[in-house]
Amino acid sequence: MRLSRVCSLAVLAAVAVASAQEPYPSRPITMVAPFPPGGIADLTARPVAAAMEKVLKNPVGVLNKTGAAGAVGMQFVATSKPDGYTLLLALSSISIIPEADKLFGRPPAFTVDQFAPIALISADPTILVVPADKPWKTAAEFVEDAKRRPGQISYSSSGVYGTLHMAMELLSHAAGIKLRHVPYAGGGPALTAVLGGHVDALASGPAVVLPHIKAGKLRALAGWGDKRVVALPEVPTFKELGFPDAEFYIWAGVFAPKGTPEPVLAKLRDALRAAVNDPDFKGAMEKIETPIVFKQGAEFARFFEADAGRLAEGVRKVGRIETK
Amino acid sequence: MDDTLQNLALGFSIALSPAILWYAFVGCVVGTLVGVLPGVGPLAGISLLLPATFGLDATRAIVMLAGIYYGAMYGGSTTSILMRIPGEAASVMTCIDGYAMARKGRAGAALAIAAVGSYVAGTVSVVALMLLAPPLASFALRFGPPEYFALLLLGLFVLAYMSSGSMLKALAMAALGLLLGMIGIDQMTGYFRFAYGVVELGDGIGVVPVAVGLFGLAEILATAGLAVPPQVIKPTLRELLPTRQEWRESAAPIGRGTVLGFLIGIVPGSAHIISSFVSYAVERKLAKRPQEFGQGAVAGVAGPESANNAATSGAFVPMLALGVPSGPIPAVMLAAMMVHGVSPGPLLIKQQPELFWGFIASMYVGNVVLLILNLPLVGVFVNLLRVPYAILYPSVLAFCILGVYAVNGSVVDVWIMLLMGGLGYFLRKLDFETAPIVLGVVLAPMLEMALRQSLAMSDGQYSIFVARPISATLLGVGLILIALGLQPLVTRGLDWRARLALAEKGDEHP
Structure with a gap:
């Protein structure tokens, strides 16, 4: 049994060598x-x-x-x-x-x-952002409000079953909340929607929203990573907040x-x-x-x-x- | 104002430096070529050339990419006028009257008016971009799905004015276009619709293969089907220039096209295509002799060509002032900025004044470059018409296939174009106009998405469309348009369309 395995390996190796006459690449x-x-x-x-x-x-x-x-x-x-x-x-x-x-x-x-x-x-972990004029100052407030008004807080995404949609769904399940999903055709339009206040929240890669956070148009509430985002050291992770399953x-x-x-x-x-x-x-x-x-x-x-x-x-x- | 002038001076000092000038020039030349090639539009051109700009600094890269964008808008009119092949999707409307002008020996005039109209629109809208970008951008942000839906609906009403023949036939074609637009992944649920296992159909039917097929291929097939080959047009130098009459007739359409195009361009979406449709419809509605549209009306070239150029500047408003893309092309340009370490965003104008003002100034310069480039080229391009059809059309066919393939590297697109060519040929034989199909294909996915997003926002309440001021206003305007359209029914008068149909019956079918 063992011998046959060795043999077959040897044969395989020989074939591999033979076919690899020309060195890769x-x-x-x-x-x-x-x-x-x-x-x-x-x-x-x-x-x-x-x-x-x-x-x-x-x-x-x-x-x-x-x-x-x-x-x-x-x-x-x-x-x-x-x-x-x-x-x-x-x-x-x-x-x-x-x-x-x-x-x-x-x-x-x-x-x-x-x-x-x-x-x-x-x-790159996604982070949760909301327009700066929305009432939620922390992720805890956001989750609490979502619990009080199930299906009333809306978010945009890059598309149905897309990455940004999945991030929000993982959070919804980890926190036991229900949010209203408005899909867009791509991450750009989804960002435009949250900047225009047409939706209440967005999960996004940090690089895209960072300039808007700095300009005071958006507020970051929490991140999906297992560590905080370097550029946003004051923004906690969902893990720290007690939602370990919200990792994305x-x-x-x-x-x-x-x-x-x-x-x-x-x-x-x-x-x-x-x-x-x-x-x-x-x-x-x-x-x-x-x-x-x-x-x-x-x-x-x-x-x-x-x-x-x-x-x-x-x-x-x-x-x-x-x-x- | 003083600040603006000072900044503009800074911008020009950057834009007129030899290196930037060179990249603006290269961008304009490449853009013109991209526009001339059937199928390859500005998006494909910019996407293909984006990697080549990674080695440049940010200002140069952006100036060059923008040159490609508006250069393609200039170039797109050339093949539309000469051969009825839309160089890019926004030139579909130019095909109709531009080509009719070319058949009457006015190709040179049509090309010259398209170039001058584009120049005026380009320059005026840069001024608007410079002075109004920040306030306009925040207005553009207020366009959410409900506003967008109302605007698109307004666009659909415009359809009614688009065809010169029977209203019934035009609506049938629009319906066909809307149905074709239903193919692809349902953006709201992820279902594949009518894809039959072809993964490529998941993205739906692209507007480029449809436009090139319905217009370009159908024209080639129709010419091949003639018993006697059409006479080769031999343009003379005198005919290259527009007459005084033609200039007069195009002045107002250029102005209106510029304003319309810029305003529509600001709104997120495939605005440059829609702006040309809307401008055409407006011009026809305002024309003293609307029956000339489709038979070579100068206004039918001047309006849409100005509109699609002004729309390119409009599209830069949200991009530069807020750092958000208003369509696929600004999205690629934003990515180009990020590659160069420039974070696009609301602070861009303050943090990167050289980039912003250099960019603005380079657009002035670029438009001049394009005018200088394109006017003499009119003489060269017109000579293409001297080529015998037996040689010209097979090579054009080859270019169409290459161009459409190059956009996505997809053979499925080529098949769509060929099928549409066959369909377009039969529809022409049956006297159907094909432009409403293209508009339907453009509008259907956007209209559906906007409607369903709005309903998702409101949890299914239709009241969202009247509760928001902008969408309510737009819908009101649409209702007024419908009322005007129904007026002849009430007053029992024949409108020009019916009179024209009667006249045609008498003339052309003895």
Whole structure:
């Protein structure tokens, strides 16, 4: 039994060596960003690709394959050849889309297990903001008021089952409150809605709302991270406030199609570790005010699984939305 | 006021520095090309070129991207006028009368008027942007979903004035457009509607493949179907310039288009497209001889082209004054600012005066550059018409396919365009106008989203539309429009539309 396993491993290794006649990488690599240029996926993918190029000594191009909230690009990578030449830069939504497909009983565009996680690049906790002229000064007041008036306090989101929607849903469940959801087509319009006072609250990445907090238009109440946001040291986390289940990050990670050979994955992990320490990359992430959080291998797999579990639970709890 | 002048002087000192001037020029040239290429509009152009600006400093990058944006608005009219192919979606209305003018040998005049109209609109609206940005921006913020819904509804009423033929046919086409607009993910619940397992259809039917198919491809097919090939137009130098009469007829439409475009541009959404539709409808309503619309009315070119250019400046108002995007294009430009470490927000004008005033000044400069660039090009572009159809149309077809593919890198889009081309051909044979389809495709998703967001805000109470002053006012204006539209029914008079239909019956179908 043990011998046969060793044998099969040896055979596999031989095959791998044989097929890997040409050392990886020997031609340009494509990194698919499933969102349009200018979005957080794109803005992360480009400096990552540039830094990887220096390590791998091969061009790494970013391809914006957009559509259907990222499903088009993710499906494209899920079904490409697992040779390490097509990579995916995905955001948290990678674990939401298949779950939503399941909810509606439609054939999934892709499933999470079609990907091999390589490394986490960044993770940004969302923060809860309200227009400055609203009465709530603290998250506790907000939650209390929401309990008193279930379904009366409204919030905007980047879209139904989108990341900003999920963050609010996780909070609602952790705090046992019911809020009124008004979805918008993207994070920009959702921010405009809260600035215009058309909704009462928004969960958002810190970088986007920071200028508006500084200008006194919005007030930050609490964050979804396990630590406070560096730029907003006075804003507590929901964890501190006693809602440990309200944990949510907008993260970006690099994936390869499942079945990519282990030596190639190892090489990519090394390249990414070097890339995140590249000064140019650090500078680029600083400018878009996104904290670098690097996790790889088993550590990333654990983070990914825990996050996917929370989000799947979130999607199931929201359930299908029936409108009146 | 003194402050403004001082700041503007600072802005010009930046905008006229050789480096900034160069990037404004490059942006304008690229934008013109992007506009001329069928399908590739300003959004695609800016998105594709955004990564190339990452190496520049913030002011240069923004100046160049803005140049691409308004350059594309200038360039979009060229193929619309010469070949009835909308270079970008906002040029759909220009196709109708611009192309009709070209068939009458007035292509040069149409191009020149489009360029001058764009210049006037561009320059005047920059002045407005400079003086009024902060107060207008806070007004724009008051446009929530209910106000937006009322505005879009008003846009739909405008449809009624758009076609020259039968009202019934126009409404049927608008309904078809609205139905096509229903395809895609339901934004409120996440259901896929009419996607049949094609993931790409989740985003719905894009306006670019529809516009290029219905106008461009249909025209190519219709020409190919003629027994005798149409005569190649040989423009002479004298015909390049608009006549005094044509200038006179376009002056007022340019002015109205500018004001309309700027105001509509401030409102979040795909404003530049809508502004051109609204301007066309307004011009026709005000025209002394509305029957000329569709047959080459100068006002039908001057109004919409000015409107879509003014709308680009309007779109910058919320972006610069508040740091919020008013549409997909300003959203990409905001991202470009963030990449360069500039936090867009309400404090931008105070914290980054060089960027803001340099940007404003560069828009003045850019508009001059575009005028200088485009007027001489009129002579070059018009000569395209000398190319025999056997060569011209196949290459145009190839460009259409390339352009539409380039926008999203999606073959599904190409198929949509081809199907729409076939559909457009048959609709033309049956005397249906296709512009209302495009407007329907543009409006349907926005209208539905705004309606359902409003109801989500109010927990299902329709009273939200009359309880808020702006939306109540807009709906009131809409009601008045309907009342005016019904007036002929009451007074039993024939309106110009019916008279025209009668006349056409007599003339064209003996």
